[in-house]
Amino acid sequence: MAVLEAIGLRKAYDGFVALHGLDLVIGAGEVFCLLGANGAGKTTTIQLFLGFIEPTAGSVRICGLDVAQHGLETKRYIAYIPENVMLYPNLTGLENLEFFNQLAGKGRVDRAQLRAVLGEAGLQAEAIDRPVRTYSKGMRQKVGVAMAIAKGARALLLDEPTSGLDPKGSNEFSRLLLTLRERGVAILMATHDLFRSKEVGTRVGIMKHGHLVASLATDELSHADLERIYLEHMHD
Amino acid sequence: MIRIIATKELRELARDGRFRLAGAVVLVLLITTLAFGWRLASSVAAEREAAQKAAEESWLGQGDKNPHVAAHYGKYVFKPLGTLAFLDPGVDPFLGVTLKLEAHKQNLAHDAPAQDATAIHRFGQLSAASVLQLFVPLLLIALGFAAWTGERERGTLRQLASTGVSMNHLLLGKAVGLGVALALVLVPAVGVALAMAAWLGAGADPGWLGRLGLMSVAYMLYFGAVAGIVFFASARAPSSRHALVALVGFWSVTSLVVPRVASDVAARVVTLPTPAGFAAQVRHSMENGLEGVAREERVNALSTALLARHGFEGAEAMMDEATLQGIELQAEAAFENEVLDHHVAQLAAALARQERVAQWAAVASPFLAMRAVSSSLAGTDHAHHRAFQVQAEAYRRTLVQTLNDDLARNAGDDVWKYKAGRALWEKAPVFAYTPPPVGWALAHQGVALATLAAWLLVAWALAWRSMRRIRVF
Numbered sequence: 226m227a228v229l230e231a232i233g234l235r236k237a238y239d240g241f242v243a244l245h246g247l248d249l250v251i252g253a254g255e256v257f258c259l260l261g262a263n264g265a266g267k268t269t270t271i272q273l274f275l276g277f278i279e280p281t282a283g284s285v286r287i288c289g290l291d292v293a294q295h296g297l298e299t300k301r302y303i304a305y306i307p308e309n310v311m312l313y314p315n316l317t318g319l320e321n322l323e324f325f326n327q328l329a330g331k332g333r334v335d336r337a338q339l340r341a342v343l344g345e346a347g348l349q350a351e352a353i354d355r356p357v358r359t360y361s362k363g364m365r366q367k368v369g370v371a372m373a374i375a376k377g378a379r380a381l382l383l384d385e386p387t388s389g390l391d392p393k394g395s396n397e398f399s400r401l402l403l404t405l406r407e408r409g410v411a412i413l414m415a416t417h418d419l420f421r422s423k424e425v426g427t428r429v430g431i432m433k434h435g436h437l438v439a440s441l442a443t444d445e446l447s448h449a450d451l452e453r454i455y456l457e458h459m460h461d
Numbered sequence: 462m463i464r465i466i467a468t469k470e471l472r473e474l475a476r477d478g479r480f481r482l483a484g485a486v487v488l489v490l491l492i493t494t495l496a497f498g499w500r501l502a503s504s505v506a507a508e509r510e511a512a513q514k515a516a517e518e519s520w521l522g523q524g525d526k527n528p529h530v531a532a533h534y535g536k537y538v539f540k541p542l543g544t545l546a547f548l549d550p551g552v553d554p555f556l557g558v559t560l561k562l563e564a565h566k567q568n569l570a571h572d573a574p575a576q577d578a579t580a581i582h583r584f585g586q587l588s589a590a591s592v593l594q595l596f597v598p599l600l601l602i603a604l605g606f607a608a609w610t611g612e613r614e615r616g617t618l619r620q621l622a623s624t625g626v627s628m629n630h631l632l633l634g635k636a637v638g639l640g641v642a643l644a645l646v647l648v649p650a651v652g653v654a655l656a657m658a659a660w661l662g663a664g665a666d667p668g669w670l671g672r673l674g675l676m677s678v679a680y681m682l683y684f685g686a687v688a689g690i691v692f693f694a695s696a697r698a699p700s701s702r703h704a705l706v707a708l709v710g711f712w713s714v715t716s717l718v719v720p721r722v723a724s725d726v727a728a729r730v731v732t733l734p735t736p737a738g739f740a741a742q743v744r745h746s747m748e749n750g751l752e753g754v755a756r757e758e759r760v761n762a763l764s765t766a767l768l769a770r771h772g773f774e775g776a777e778a779m780m781d782e783a784t785l786q787g788i789e790l791q792a793e794a795a796f797e798n799e800v801l802d803h804h805v806a807q808l809a810a811a812l813a814r815q816e817r818v819a820q821w822a823a824v825a826s827p828f829l830a831m832r833a834v835s836s837s838l839a840g841t842d843h844a845h846h847r848a849f850q851v852q853a854e855a856y857r858r859t860l861v862q863t864l865n866d867d868l869a870r871n872a873g874d875d876v877w878k879y880k881a882g883r884a885l886w887e888k889a890p891v892f893a894y895t896p897p898p899v900g901w902a903l904a905h906q907g908v909a910l911a912t913l914a915a916w917l918l919v920a921w922a923l924a925w926r927s928m929r930r931i932r933v934f
Contacts, residue, residue, distance in 0.1 A: 275623055277933045300625025311616030313469070315476040320469075327465045328626040356476075382623075 228253055228302070228380045228411035229274060233283035236269050236435075243269045245435045246283060253379070256402065256412040258422035260455060261432035267415035269435075271382050274413065275305055287380060301330060304373030308385040310365040314358035318348060318368050321357055326375045339375060346371035347397050363394035370401050373410075381405060383414035387421060399425050419455060423448050431458050462626065466634020467641060474642050480604055484646045487592065487600045491650040494589045495547070499657040502547035505574070506661065509539045509558065517891060525882040527872075528864035529790060535563030536860065538892045540570060540849050543840035544661050544669035545676070548654060549590030551841025560850070562857040562892075564794070564864075565747075567801040569736055570850065589654065590835050593680055594828055595716055597643070598687045602708045604642055605691035608635050609931060610701040619933045632692065632928050639688055651677065666840060666896045675899060676838040682913045683831040689920025696927035715826040723822030723829065727815040739808065746800045756796065764792035786876040787869020794861055801854075812843060823912045830912040837906045840896050844905045848897050856892045863889050 229251040236244040244266045251257045259267045272278045273285050276296045285292045287299040312321040322339050343353050346367045357365065366386055373381055381402075387395045395418070402425045406412060416422055422429045423443050429451065431439040438458050441451070474480045516537040523534060540558045557570025612618040621631065658669055666672070691708060698704035734742065750756040767788050773780060823830035836842040864885070872879035903910070 275619075277619065277622065297625045297627060300623060303623065305620070305623035307616070307619065309616060311620055313473060313617060314615075315473050316469070320472070324465065324469045325620065325624055328462070328621065328624040330462075330625065376624075 226253055227251070227286075228288055229257075229413055230286040230289075231270065231273070231283070232286070234270070234273060234280055234285060235282040236266075236273060236278065237281045243435050244273070247437055249430070249437065251380075251411045251413055253409040253411050254406055255428065256406050256414065256426045258426035258429045259413065259415045259432055260417070260419065260422060260429055262459065265432040266435040267432055268384055270432075271305075271384050271413065271415055274303070274382055276300070302379040304369075304376055304378035304381050306366065306369040306373065306381065306383045306386045308388055309362060310369035312357040312360075312365060312368060315356055317354050317356055318343060318360065318364070319353050322368060322371050322375060325372050329372075329376045331376060334375065339371075342375045343368065343371045345374060346401060363390050363397070366390070366394075366398060367401075370398070370405075373405070378410060380411040380413070383412065383416075385415055385417065387416065387418060395421065419451055420448065423451050431455055433458055462630045463634045463637055466626075466631060467637035470635055470638025471641055474604060474638070480642075483600055483603050484642065487596055488646045488650060490592045490596060491589055491646075492653055494587055494592050495650065495653055495657060498547035498550070498588055499661070502542055503661060506542040509541055512537075512559075513539045513541075520889075521883060521886050523886065525880040527877060527879055528868045528881045528885060529564065531881070531886070532564035532861050532864045535561050536892075537561055538853055538856070538894075540846075541894055543845070543896060544658055544666040545672055545839040546841050547657065547661065548588065548673075548676070549835045549839035549841055550588050551590075551836030551839055552843055552846070553841040556843075556846045560853050562853060562860060564861050565797050567743075567805065567854055567857070569739075570846075570853075589650070590832075590839070594683075594831050594835065597647075597684060598712055598716070598828075599709075600646070601639065601643065601684065601687050601691055602705070602712060605635075605639050605688065606695055606704045606708050607701040608639075608692055609695040609928070610698055610704050611695075613932065613934065614701060616934070618931075622933045628928055628931070629925075632925065636688060636692065639691075643684060668896065668899050671899045672838045672840070672902070675903065676835060679831065679834045679838065679910065679913065682910075682917050683827060686827050686913060686916040686920045689917060689924045692924035693920060693927055696924065696931050716828040719822055719826040720829055720832075723819055723826075726822075727818035730818055731811050731814040733811055733815070734808070739804065743800065743804050746804065747797060751800055751803055759799075760789075760792050760796045763795045764789060767792055767795075782874045783872030783876045783879065784869050787865055787872070790865045790868065791862070794858075794865065798858060805854075809847065812847075816843065820908045820912070823909055827913060827916040830909040830916070833909040834906045834913065837902045837909075838899075840902070842905075845897065845902070848901075849894055852894055853892065856890070860889050 227250045229249070231247045231249040234244060234247040234249075235242070247266075247270060249257070249270075259270065261267055269278070273280055274287065274292065276285075276292045276299070279293060288302050290299045292299050312318075313324070316324065319336065319339060322343060323334070323336070326334060326339065340350075340353055344350065348364060348367045348371065352360065352364060357368070360368075369386070383402075387398050390398060399421050402412060402414075406425065406427075412425075414422075414426070423446065426443045428440060428442050429446075430437050430441075431454070439454060441454070443451075446454075516539070520536045523531060526534070538560050540560070542553075546553055554574045557573050559572040560570040561568050607614075609618070612621065655673070658673060690711065694708050694711070695701075695704045698707060748756065750759050771788075773784075773788075819829065819833065823833065833842065837844065864881075867881055867885055867888075868876065868879065871881070
């Protein structure tokens with residue numbers, strides 16, 4: 226079943242076209258990795274799904290609901306993890322999770338349960354009650370994943386979530402994504418990391434100048450193939 | 462949802478040392494100004510009470526003399542200090558306190574406290590009201606300028622937006638959080654003020670509790686308006702720095718520049734006579750009559766009318782000298798009252814025109830509107846001072862009439878030989894100033910209150926509109 230859908234999706238900023246008619250369907254348990262140079266339209270696509278910007282033409286749907294018409298409703302199904310998950314520095318990891326989870330309309334959840342979710346997301350127990358200003362980037366990304374888990378998100382929108390993480394952090398993050406994928410979460414991830422894309426992605430798409438120029442299933446692909454195809458497309 | 466957001470806002474504020482410090486500074490300022498104001502008020506109230514008692518005693522103990530001579534001797538009255546003057550001294554320190562009531566004259570109150578201000582008085586000028594009117598808005602700016610820009614700059618705004626929370630809830634939650642933070646500072650101060658007012662007692666103003674209640678409501682309108690402006694600026698500004706600069710600019714223009722310009726403009730548009738000039742105008746009319754009617758002519762007309770009223774017309778030859786003298790004095794007093802009423806009404810009209818300029822200026826400055834409402838409810842504005850003058854003048858007329866009546870009734874033929882004694886002085890009523898009721902004060906401040914309410918509505922409409930268009934990143 227289609228969880229994330231883009232239909233003829235186009236975004237233009239006075240004269241400059243960031244996205245030319247993108248068509249994309251991501252089903253439950255699918256991980257679609259968007260590759261491409263900076264400015265290719267990856268972030269634009271994600272922001273269109275989040276409703277932060279409005280499409281010039283075409284539409285985006287989440288669980289069948291048009292984002293333009295059901296902005297707040299569609300957000301019940303999604304979680305967003307940007308390059309840097311930004312939290313309130315003076316609140317602890319647990320307080321941040323609790324706050325965002327309540328905003329997502331989940332009501333009051335038992336704190337022990339939230340601790341368990343943070344643990345599941347890989348946050349060390351001793352960090353849970355520390356103010357977030359003492360966290361590393363990797364720890365904040367884990368709180369972001371915990372937010373997605375606690376919310377029971379059906380789709381995950383990730384914008385270069387692992388850039389700047391050390392290989393261990395990056396590896397932990399990938400494993401979390403695999404867990405979510407197994408639970409049937411639909412994932413759209415913009416990334417520069419070909420290796421991780423092949424690892425966690427079910428499909429990869431290559432974007433260039435606002436066009437989706439290739440869309441490939443990862444299981445038919447080796448790392449070397451992916452890199453070769455990617456570089457071919459990047460050649461002007 | 463609103464409670465959740467408000468709790469998070471408060472938790473953030475509570476953990477930020479800067480906000481704790483700012484709140485503590487304002488609270489300390491409030492308590493200190495309240496304490497100084499209260500100390501000053503309790504000693505001033507006692508002084509005036511004692512002075513009034515001494516004046517009554519000197520009136521009673523003036524010895525035997527002709528009643529009209531006693532009317533010239535006169536009587537001093539002192540403006541009692543309102544119960545809430547310690548909260549907001551308003552223009553009281555610049556207005557007279559002592560008023561001499563005597564025949565033929567309507568004096569203006571003199572001996573303004575500001576004339577012999579000492580260091581403690583000067584500190585007293587920084588009243589709790591000025592802390593509320595000037596510093597609390599600064600505190601609101603400090604707590605709220607980054608309400609939206611800060612969320613955007615930290616990147617938490619897009620995180621918030623991705624949760625599906627409605628922006629209306631977010632704005633309301635932030636507003637409630639700010640309100641509770643402010644209440645934490647104000648509620649202790651209000652408690653202290655209540656205790657102080659209760660201690661000062663209702664003697665001077667039985668309606669003080671109602672006035673204090675309404676004052677609190679007015680301040681809530683004011684703070685609400687300022688908070689709306691803060692949220693509006695924070696939602697519109699490209700960065701926290703811009704929001705802060707714009708808000709501090711707004712504060713200084715509306716709280717410092719506009720009041721200054723307004724009072725200059727008011728003084729230029731409507732010139733008031735100096736006390737000496739006013740006295741000279743009155744003297745001129747006293748000697749020459751009003752509007753082309755000579756003094757003699759008018760006094761005679763009034764005298765004839767008085768005779769007619771008492772059924773003595775045409776019978777002057779049969780009346781004793783004292784009765785005629787008494788009636789003559791009454792007629793003169795009536796003429797003088799006409800002259801005084803005329804000039805006082807002109808002065809009041811000029812003052813009212815000045816106040817109208819100030820009211821219009823309040824359209825550009827919520828601070829001015831708040832200052833007017835606050836001092837009115839504290840009973841320390843010009844209108845309350847005039848109410849005191851009016852009551853004192855009415856009392857003066859009764860007093861003079863009592864004395865002249867006695868002269869007409871009892872003096873016999875040798876008018877100026879007649880002497881009355883303590884029995885008559887005791888018959889004269891004692892002056893007691895009754896502060897106007899709360900409703901009267903409110904009616905005078907209708908425009909200012911409407912201005913405050915308009916600021917509140919417009920500020921929140923703008924805050925709401927700009928929040929709906931806010932950029933998430």
